[in-house]
Each structure stands twice: as structure tokens, then as C-alpha cells.
Amino acid sequence: MASDLSRRKYLKYTAGSLPMATGLSGCLGSLGSSPIRLGTILPLSSSTLGPIVQDHLAAVEQAVADLNSAGGPLGRTVELTVEKTDGTPEETNAAFDSLVEEGVAGLVGPLTSGNSLSLADRLAEERVMSVSHSATNPKLETAGTAEKTKYFGRTIANDAQQATVMAKILEGERYIDAETAAILYVDNAFGGGLADEIERATSDVETVRIPFDGGKDSYSAEVGALMETDADAVAFVNVPGNNTVIEALGKSEYDGQAVLSTGYLTGDIPDYMDGMYSASVAEANTTGEVTLRQKLRDIEPLRAYTLQGYDALFLQALAIERAGEASGTAISENLRAVSGGRGHTVSVDDFERAANLFEAGREVNYQGASSSVDLNENLEPLNPYIVERVEDGTVRQLELLQESYFEGGQGQ
Known part of the structure; x- marks a missing residue:
């Protein structure tokens, strides 16, 4: 088939006539319509x-x-x-x-x-x-x-990254510098997996685990169990969207510090989160992100x-x-x-x-909307993370950890 018009453009411009042009199938190979x-x-x-x-x-x-x-x-x-x-x-x-x-x-x-x-x-x-x-x-x-x-x-990113950041916040002298920490986590594959990784990543902090089931009306028992541990800090692990547990923690008499798993510090920040840290996936701040946010402007702020x-x-x-x-x-x-x-x-x-x-x-x-999305041999990316903290109702960014920080499977 002699033509200097590309096969792709041919399909695009003649799509309306292709169903009748059965003789073209061999010429167009496996593209079809x-x-x-x-x-x-x-x-x-x-x-x-x-x-x-x-x-x-x-x-x-x-x-x-x-x-x-x-x-x-x-x-x-x-x-x-x-x-x-x-x-x-x-x-x-x-x-x-x-x-x-x-x-x-x-x-x-x-x-x-x-x-x-x-x-x-x-x-x-x-x-x-x-x-x-x-x-x-x-x-x-x-x-x-x-x-x-x-x-x-x-x-x-793999939760090994998020755990590295949460551990950095828990034990770092710049942040909480805890000696003991409770891991308050949703009892499912996500929560249990991240809790395991936090324990592996915290070499200088003694940890205790407190699981909870999602969908309950009250978490006073779990918060009570946390307070009985007298832990310096709590690593809170849950899927963003239901704030019942974190609200119960924030409004309790627990006087230790907290670090949240990613996805919670979006939109309006409730008062009970004041002082809490977060390990947050860094926004790309690229042309792609700006373009997509503009396309989805009717639903801003976007969920995690x-x-x-x-x-x-x-x-x-x-x-x-x-x-x-x-x-x-x-x-x-x-x-x-x-x-x-x-x-x-x-x-x-x-x-x-x-x-x-x-x-x-x-x-x-x-180069994606969420990040550069450079996938490795396991078809997953390394993402940059930000250490954030809520201060007087405003989310303050404290430290940016680039992808290179996590290379080799651990923070440097």
C-alpha cells in the first residue's frame, strides 16, 4: 500500500469508513478498528x-x-x-x-x-x-x-519508603526523638504490612503494636490501650478517608506526639490534628500535575x-x-x-x-502527574517524600526526601 500517510493517521482520519473497507486489513496489520x-x-x-x-x-x-x-x-x-x-x-x-x-x-x-x-x-x-x-x-x-x-x-511507592520516613520522624533528634512508640494500625494487609516495616526501620525505638478494626463507631478501647503503654509517640496507620480513630486519639488525653501515614493532611485540617507529623508523598509540582489539576478543577482538593x-x-x-x-x-x-x-x-x-x-x-x-513514575524491575517507582507537621491549622513542610534518599532500600 503506497502512501506517505502514517498508518496511525490513516486510521484516525478514515475511521468512519474502515468498517466497510475490509480489504485494508492485511495492509494495516494487527491494528484493526x-x-x-x-x-x-x-x-x-x-x-x-x-x-x-x-x-x-x-x-x-x-x-x-x-x-x-x-x-x-x-x-x-x-x-x-x-x-x-x-x-x-x-x-x-x-x-x-x-x-x-x-x-x-x-x-x-x-x-x-x-x-x-x-x-x-x-x-x-x-x-x-x-x-x-x-x-x-x-x-x-x-x-x-x-x-x-x-x-x-x-x-x-512500596511502603518500605513510607516506613523509612515515619521511622525518621519517630527517632530523629530533629523531630520526636522518641525512646518508645506505639504503632496504632488498621488490622488489614496494608496496616499490618506497614507496621512490620516501621518496626524494621526503627532501630533505636522500642515499639508496641495496637491493631484496630475499621468501621467501628468508637475506638475508646484502642486509645485507652495506647495511653496505658505510656509511649513517647504513636505511629498511626490507616487508609485516609475515615477520621474516626485519629479524631478519638487527637481529642484524648494522650500527651505524646503522633506521626500519621500518608494522605491525611489534605483539605481543611481539623483542630485535633495540631502538632501531628506526617510522612507525605511529595507532589510532583510539574507541568503534568498542573495540567491534570486544571482538568479536574471541579473536584479540588483532590483526594490521596x-x-x-x-x-x-x-x-x-x-x-x-x-x-x-x-x-x-x-x-x-x-x-x-x-x-x-x-x-x-x-x-x-x-x-x-x-x-x-x-x-x-x-x-x-x-513524566507523570504524581511523580516522574520511573518504574524499576518490579514495576514500581521510588517517590519523593515530605516530612510535614500541622502547626496552628497550617501544614508546614519540614524536609524533602528525594528518591535518591531511598536508593538501596533504606534511608541514608
Whole structure:
């Protein structure tokens, strides 16, 4: 087929006539005109997590809109299937069954570490790629692997990083300088995993663990148990969105200091958080972040992990474009190439430019809305973190820890 018009642009400009032009299929190779099916699994029907993930869904849908307005991966429309769950592993696995039946190549989610761990082996079996924007358990570092191909990745850092920062705040002379600390944590895969990492990272602090169940109306017993420990400080670990436990702690007579897991210091800060520290993922403050926040301005301030949700979908589309194939294996094998290296920089809503670069035989390096999202061999990034503290109702940034601080698996 002699033409100097690119195959991608040919598809874009003649999409309306392609269904009738059956003779073009051999000339256009495997591109076709059928939609590329991607999905997301989110606990939208959960009373606790539903309000949070509405923002995440908006970001994923924005990524789809940006892709399709640019012609779509391989010149094909992205169709997003949204699976709503109550947040349990049972419903998450049922949602995954539905996505497999739909023929999705990749998905965004699951939200939590527990659900991601429950799905990991099945991802590898079905050869479906999952990129979570919020699951942080360290066990996911090697999860979802079959025949040396990893079908689970994430755009949020491994909790080993967060634990390093929380430990720094607990034992550092510049901060709390505690001798004893209680770890008050939600009793699930996320909370238990992060509590384990905090204990490993605190070499100079004696720790005691106090687990709690989510969804209770009162946590007076847990706060009472904390006060009985007479600990100098408390490391508080929970999924942001439900402030019942931290409110009970903040309004109690406990006179030690507290460090919060990430995601709590957004929006209006309640008075009971005054004096509390946080290990917070640093915002990218890049063109991509500014662009996405502008697109999502109707829902500002954005909830934790929203920016990561956009990156999780957009990266998969870039991987499909680079591979020339819409499959879970193709996504996995191309994610690192599009997220890092020495390629030409692309960012939020830059898909058409990326596709043109690929067509010219060049590489791209996606600089995301949430961070640079440079994925390692385990398909997860290192993120910069900020030590923050609430002072008189204002969040004050005390120290920025760049990605290099965490290289080698521990803080320096």
C-alpha cells in the first residue's frame, strides 16, 4: 500500500469508513478498528472508601478522554469498563472475572493491598496487567509473576519508603526523638504490612503494636490501650478517608506526639490534628500535575492517590502503543521503557506526541502527574517524600526526601 500517510493517521482520519473497507486489513496489520478494552476495579459502593475513589475514577476517566481525543493507542478507541465493589476480596475477584470476560488487556486497581494480594496470582494466570495507584504492601513487590513477566505494577511507592520516613520522624533528634512508640494500625494487609516495616526501620525505638478494626463507631478501647503503654509517640496507620480513630486519639488525653501515614493532611485540617507529623508523598509540582489539576478543577482538593490513578491508565496506553499490541503481556514488557530511560519527555495529555515519536522510531519517558513514575524491575517507582507537621491549622513542610534518599532500600 503506497502512501506517505502514517498508518496511525490513516486510521484516525478514515475511521468512519474502515468498517466497510475490509480489504485494508492485511495492509494495516494487527491494528484493526475494534476498541481496546481496559478496566478499573474500585470500591465505589463502600460507605467508607466510596467517596475517596470517586476522585480516582474521575482521574482514570480523564485519562481515557485524553487518549481518545488524541486518536487512541494504535489508532483505536479505549473503552473503559468500571467494576464497582464493596471493597471485599470476594467482590474484587468477582469484578476481575467480569473484566476477563470483557477481554480487558489491563486495569487500574485494586485500591487496597489486601485486594491486590488476593488477585495477584490470578493476574498472572489470565495474563492481565494490573497497575494499582494505591496498594503499597511490600509483598506486592514480587507479586503477580509468571514466566518472568510481572502482571502487577503500581504508580505508588512500596511502603518500605513510607516506613523509612515515619521511622525518621519517630527517632530523629530533629523531630520526636522518641525512646518508645506505639504503632496504632488498621488490622488489614496494608496496616499490618506497614507496621512490620516501621518496626524494621526503627532501630533505636522500642515499639508496641495496637491493631484496630475499621468501621467501628468508637475506638475508646484502642486509645485507652495506647495511653496505658505510656509511649513517647504513636505511629498511626490507616487508609485516609475515615477520621474516626485519629479524631478519638487527637481529642484524648494522650500527651505524646503522633506521626500519621500518608494522605491525611489534605483539605481543611481539623483542630485535633495540631502538632501531628506526617510522612507525605511529595507532589510532583510539574507541568503534568498542573495540567491534570486544571482538568479536574471541579473536584479540588483532590483526594490521596488521585494523580496516581491517571498515571496508571496513561502508562498502560503508552506501553500498548510502543508494543503495537493490546495485551497484558505487551503492557508489562513495555511499561519500564515508557516510564523512564532517556526517551523524549511526554506528560499528561501528550499521547499524540508520544505516538508520533514512536512512529519515528524514538523512545518516550513519561513524566507523570504524581511523580516522574520511573518504574524499576518490579514495576514500581521510588517517590519523593515530605516530612510535614500541622502547626496552628497550617501544614508546614519540614524536609524533602528525594528518591535518591531511598536508593538501596533504606534511608541514608
